[in-house]
Amino acid sequence: MSLDRQCVFITGAAAGIGRATARLFSQRGWFVGIADIDAPALAQLAQELGSSVMRFRLDVTRAEEWNAALGAFFDKTGRLDLLVNNAGILISGPFESNALARHDALVDVNIKGVIHGCHCARPFLARTPGARLVNLSSSAAIYGQAALATYSATKFAVRGLTEALNIEWQDQGIRVMDVMPLFVQTAMVKDMNAASIRRLGVRLTPEDVANVIWKAAHYRGSLGKVHWPVGIRARL
Numbered sequence: 001m002s003l004d005r006q007c008v009f010i011t012g013a014a015a016g017i018g019r020a021t022a023r024l025f026s027q028r029g030w031f032v033g034i035a036d037i038d039a040p041a042l043a044q045l046a047q048e049l050g051s052s053v054m055r056f057r058l059d060v061t062r063a064e065e066w067n068a069a070l071g072a073f074f075d076k077t078g079r080l081d082l083l084v085n086n087a088g089i090l091i092s093g094p095f096e097s098n099a100l101a102r103h104d105a106l107v108d109v110n111i112k113g114v115i116h117g118c119h120c121a122r123p124f125l126a127r128t129p130g131a132r133l134v135n136l137s138s139s140a141a142i143y144g145q146a147a148l149a150t151y152s153a154t155k156f157a158v159r160g161l162t163e164a165l166n167i168e169w170q171d172q173g174i175r176v177m178d179v180m181p182l183f184v185q186t187a188m189v190k191d192m193n194a195a196s197i198r199r200l201g202v203r204l205t206p207e208d209v210a211n212v213i214w215k216a217a218h219y220r221g222s223l224g225k226v227h228w229p230v231g232i233r234a235r236l
């Protein structure tokens with residue numbers, strides 16, 4: 001038995017882009033799984049969204065937590081129409097001024113977390129006709145940016161993973177895409193140099209990005225349409 005409406009599972013849902021995405025899909029009638037390490041903020045969001053939601057305290061770097069969360073979600077819903085691998089962290093500053101442990105943390109959350117999500121979700125996606133997977137990469141996956149070297153490296157990795165899996169999983173009926181925003185007004189960029197953000201132009205809202213995730217989730221065109229830039233003009 002599966003629910004008679006579409007189901008999405010979103011990581012990093014307690015704040016920023018993830019929260020806006022959870023709100024949008026919920027308002028439009030989807031059943032929503034929300035996951036994050038920030039349990040209090042997640043509980044608040046769950047209360048706001050009402051009964052069509054399941055929440056999970058999930059650290060995306062931990063495979064066993066992925067298995068428990070997605071297993072419980074699928075037990076309840078019987079389907080996984082969309083996974084949004086949104087959780088991510090940003091550490092900025094001159095490359096050499098950050099301790100290696102901070103570079104490791106970026107790799108763990110932004111790359112390992114996404115790989116775990118894709119790996120764990122695949123069987124559930126494959127059992128759901130028309131399933132999609134959307135990863136959050138970034139404009140930093142298109143061009144390297146000073147003071148964001150390792151962050152850029154992680155987002156290039158997500159971009160590569162996305163392209164490869166979209167080909168590899170075609171015969172399983174799973175479409176894989178990434179959304180690539182320029183700077184978005186969230187807690188993530190609050191400490192970044194305001195002048196460099198202004199120089200880059202637009203400041204997007206989390207809702208702008210949620211709308212693009214919605215479009216990607218419903219796109220029925222060419223399978224070659226993998227990348228969804230937001231706020232940047234890029235030929236991809």
Ligand code: NAI
Nearest residue numbers: 012014015016017037059060086087088138183184186188
């Ligand atoms: P945010 O900092 O507002 O929210 C990120 C959420 O992820 C938080 O709720 C946090 O608790 C959660 N999180 C962090 N580590 C986690 C972990 N190990 N396991 C589970 N949850 C964890 O960030 P924002 O801005 O909403 O970013 C979301 C995604 O969009 C990230 O992947 C980010 O790299 C990407 N992005 C953001 C841009 C921006 O300018 N804000 C631009 C381009 C991409």
